[in-house]
Structure formats: structure tokens, C-alpha cells
Amino acid sequence: MKICLIGSGNVGTHLGKALVLSGHEIVQVFSRSSAHAETLVKQLTDLLGPLPQHPHVITDIQDLEKQSDLYIICVSDRAISSVIAQLPTDLSGIVVHTSGSTSMDVFAELPNTHPNLKYGVFYPLQTFTKGKEIDFNVIPLALEAQDEEVYQVLETLAKPLSQNVFPCSSKQREALHIAAVFACNFSNYFFHEAEKLLERNQLSFDLVRPLILEMATKAQVISPRFGQTGPAVRKDWNIVQKHLDFLDNDPETDPRIRRMYEELSVMISEMNDDKA
Amino acid sequence: MKICLIGSGNVGTHLGKALVLSGHEIVQVFSRSSAHAETLVKQLTDLLGPLPQHPHVITDIQDLEKQSDLYIICVSDRAISSVIAQLPTDLSGIVVHTSGSTSMDVFAELPNTHPNLKYGVFYPLQTFTKGKEIDFNVIPLALEAQDEEVYQVLETLAKPLSQNVFPCSSKQREALHIAAVFACNFSNYFFHEAEKLLERNQLSFDLVRPLILEMATKAQVISPRFGQTGPAVRKDWNIVQKHLDFLDNDPETDPRIRRMYEELSVMISEMNDDKA
Numbered sequence: 180m181k182i183c184l185i186g187s188g189n190v191g192t193h194l195g196k197a198l199v200l201s202g203h204e205i206v207q208v209f210s211r212s213s214a215h216a217e218t219l220v221k222q223l224t225d226l227l228g229p230l231p232q233h234p235h236v237i238t239d240i241q242d243l244e245k246q247s248d249l250y251i252i253c254v255s256d257r258a259i260s261s262v263i264a265q266l267p268t269d270l271s272g273i274v275v276h277t278s279g280s281t282s283m284d285v286f287a288e289l290p291n292t293h294p295n296l297k298y299g300v301f302y303p304l305q306t307f308t309k310g311k312e313i314d315f316n317v318i319p320l321a322l323e324a325q326d327e328e329v330y331q332v333l334e335t336l337a338k339p340l341s342q343n344v345f346p347c348s349s350k351q352r353e354a355l356h357i358a359a360v361f362a363c364n365f366s367n368y369f370f371h372e373a374e375k376l377l378e379r380n381q382l383s384f385d386l387v388r389p390l391i392l393e394m395a396t397k398a399q400v401i402s403p404r405f406g407q408t409g410p411a412v413r414k415d416w417n418i419v420q421k422h423l424d425f426l427d428n429d430p431e432t433d434p435r436i437r438r439m440y441e442e443l444s445v446m447i448s449e450m451n452d453d454k455a
Numbered sequence: 456m457k458i459c460l461i462g463s464g465n466v467g468t469h470l471g472k473a474l475v476l477s478g479h480e481i482v483q484v485f486s487r488s489s490a491h492a493e494t495l496v497k498q499l500t501d502l503l504g505p506l507p508q509h510p511h512v513i514t515d516i517q518d519l520e521k522q523s524d525l526y527i528i529c530v531s532d533r534a535i536s537s538v539i540a541q542l543p544t545d546l547s548g549i550v551v552h553t554s555g556s557t558s559m560d561v562f563a564e565l566p567n568t569h570p571n572l573k574y575g576v577f578y579p580l581q582t583f584t585k586g587k588e589i590d591f592n593v594i595p596l597a598l599e600a601q602d603e604e605v606y607q608v609l610e611t612l613a614k615p616l617s618q619n620v621f622p623c624s625s626k627q628r629e630a631l632h633i634a635a636v637f638a639c640n641f642s643n644y645f646f647h648e649a650e651k652l653l654e655r656n657q658l659s660f661d662l663v664r665p666l667i668l669e670m671a672t673k674a675q676v677i678s679p680r681f682g683q684t685g686p687a688v689r690k691d692w693n694i695v696q697k698h699l700d701f702l703d704n705d706p707e708t709d710p711r712i713r714r715m716y717e718e719l720s721v722m723i724s725e726m727n728d729d730k731a
Binding site for chain 1: 531532533556580581582587589593594595619621623626627629630631632633634635636637638639640641642643644645646647648649650652653655656657658660661662663664665666667668669670671672673674675677678679680682683684685686687688689691693694697698701702709711712715716718719722723726
């Protein structure tokens, strides 16, 4: 399939590589910054040696190749609607965005403005970090499409990339994105709070790394509702109070973290009540 | 070394197995419930076949073997001081507890009441789940002791069990325990919140499992302060607001989680400010 990437950030980079490795042709990479786009093109070229057709860098969206099959918008969420509005009106094929929390409705006007362009959503659920390789095959790909025909095209594209391709409405996709924020972003933030507390006490973050890995490994096979450990789920209020006292006596503890420790402990203590 | 285990919960089970595998002799297992103690003894026996000396189950703490080298208190934190008070006064050797948040001061009266008993702390930093095997070798073991001589004995015991044995004051140990609550218990709780949100939207928790594993794997090599991803650290308030609106419109979302989403987003957004 001939594909144009619109955007050259983390999602574009990881998705672009997976597509090239899957045998697709990246025809163009658009970025307002030609340096960013060149970096991505170089990574794609490095993957397979000189590609049959070297991707072109474009910095003006009006230069998008008209004869592509697929246009993948992988810009920041707030830029998506403006990118759509600027798409050349004579494009044909399919355009998708890759955002968790942008409804497919963002394309609602497209049939009026771009009569030959169909649309959909191609959302890889993963935390991408530039420079860190990732096994794309385990990344869930949430698909949504204007109609069944477009869905089939996206599914055909997606299945060789990932073992977990599934249909997902815009509302479900937003719930999935929020769940990912809970499970991933908030957890990492608490890792960071642990890191700061350890540093303030001349201890290394290395000490909790095995614990983090064990917890995440356990969550692969056990429901978190049954994997909860720690003083709060045991309703060991004596320990919870000791920890609160410790945080109260530490002038460098953010009062918000102290409040959160207390509130989360109450919420965790209620987990077993739910089961009863 | 001849060892008595006082308590037969998760810590006693995992530590007892590691000690047996390391060639030590578990002489007795005390539990108020003989069934619990028998279960632990059976697991120890299963490890090596019939042990040279089969551990005895005792349910009266006064029956503790006088000739042991080490008494390991692995009961719930709130029971530690009462166990210490009940130790036969003619014991000799070393007694340790295994608690993160109990100061070594809990033993302060021991020299007056138990003149032949030395004391210390032997704290394995891990989340133990009964029935789930664990690689004890990667578990950090935090040691504290009454004096250098006792420390050397505990260190000699600990080093074959774990590659990460280190001295740790009572205050540091409490900080470490709180850090573990942040990094492990709070993260698992947010996994659970993700699970509930996904279920309410007919989505499987399986979808975020790869994300969780990737995040925890990343935290093994990157400082969490540099590994943060998601809308808040990008200060993408548009997405944060969309998520808050979603949670507001979901009658089953706990208002505490909604408030926490908002507050954590603000805190996460400040992470890069710290770096500047």
C-alpha cells in the first residue's frame, strides 16, 4: 500500500517503521519541520537499506501525493482538525487519525469537502518513547471506520502489524485512552514520587525496580482486583497512620501527595468490601 | 543455621523456602493456627523431600526451641510488639522482625528482659502473593542490627539469598516502605481503576496489559522522571478536559477518581517545570 505519513513524532516513527517492515511503501513524510521528517525518513531507510522508493519529505501539506492509498495523520491531538481542514480537496483514498481521544466525528465534514476521501481511525495503544524500540506485534490496534468497506481495508493493513486488532467506537476508544492514563501515566508518576522520596532518604530507585517489574508481571496474569497488596488493602491503619506521620514530618513532601496517600488508602481498603 | 519462623504468612513462606534452599534448617514454625503452620511446613518439606530435621509446628510461643541461632518474626506489623513481649526470657541468639514500617526500637527493652538475645531487622522488599513463585535473588534485603557483630551474622545469612543486601536505618526503611506503596500498591490500584472503566465500556483489561509491561520494563532502565508520557506531561489540557468530561458523564465513576485525575494531571504537568 502507498502511504503518506502526516506528522513525524513518536507515533509516526514507530508506526512508519512497522509499516515499512510489513512491506508497505511510505511515499511521503509531512512535517512542518523538515529536520524532523528527515530524521524519520533516515530511520525508515536504515531499516531496509535504500528503499525501492525513498520517502519524500514535504513541509507543505498541499504537496501531498494524490495517488496514495492511505494518509495517516499522526500529529498532536489539538492539530488534527486543522490538518484535516488543510488536506488538498482532490485527494482520494483513505485518511485516518491515530488519536485515542479524538472522536471519528472530527472527519464528519469530509464527505462534503473531500468527496473522494474516506476516513477512519487507527489507534495504536502504547506509550511510545523516541529511541526506544518496541515490539509492535503486541500493541493493540483499535480500528474505527466510516463504513464496513473502509474497515476491511484498515483491518487488512493492521493484522500483519499486530496480533491484537479490534473494532472500537469513539466512546470506547476514549475510555481506553483514560484507562491507559490510569494504568500507565499515573503509575509512572507514582514511580517518580517513590524515586523522589528514596532520593531524599539517600536510597536508590533501584531498590523498588524489582518490585515494579514483579507487580507488572503479576498484572499480566492476575486481575488487579485480586493482586492488590500493601497495608491499605489489609486495613492495617496502624501502618497507614505511621506513613502519614512520616510524610507529615517530611518538609519536602508535597501536601497533595500526603492527601492522596490518605484518600487512596481509603479507596484501596474498600476493594475487598466490593467483593463481599 | 538453626532458624525458628514465628508466623506462617506470605513473608514466612517465601523467606522460609529461600532459607531452606540456601541450606539452613528451619527447626520450628510457630503459628496460632496449626493448619497454617502445617501448610508452610509441607511446602518446605516438598522442596527438598523429607528434610534432615523436619520442622516442628508449635502453636504456643513458649515452646520455642532454646537452642536456635535465629528467630524470625514474620507476623503482621501490629502483632510484633506483643510477640516480642511473649518470647521466652531464656532464649539466646538473634531475633529479627521482617517489617518495613516497624522501627528497630520495638526491641529496645530486650536487653533488660532477654539478656541473651540480640536483635535486628531483616526486611525483604517485595510484594508476596501466596501461591505465586518469586525469584528471591532479585529481592532487596534491608538489614539493620543492634551492633556490628549482629549485622555481620545477618549479612552472612542474607548474601546467598539475594544479590542486593544493604544496611538500612529504621527511618530509611520506612521511606522505602512508603516508596513501595507509591510504586507498587498505588499503581496496582490504578490498574484496577483502569480495569473497572474498561469493563464498563465492554473492553478487556487485556488491552492495557502490554502497556503496563512496557511501562514497567522502561522503568527498569529509565528514571521515571524522564519516562513520563501522556497528555498531562505534554500539557495537552484539551485532552485532559475531554477525559474529565468523560468521567463527569459516567455516572459510575467515583467522584474521588475524577478529582484525582484532575490533581494528578496538574502534578504531572509540573514535572518538566522541575527540570527547568
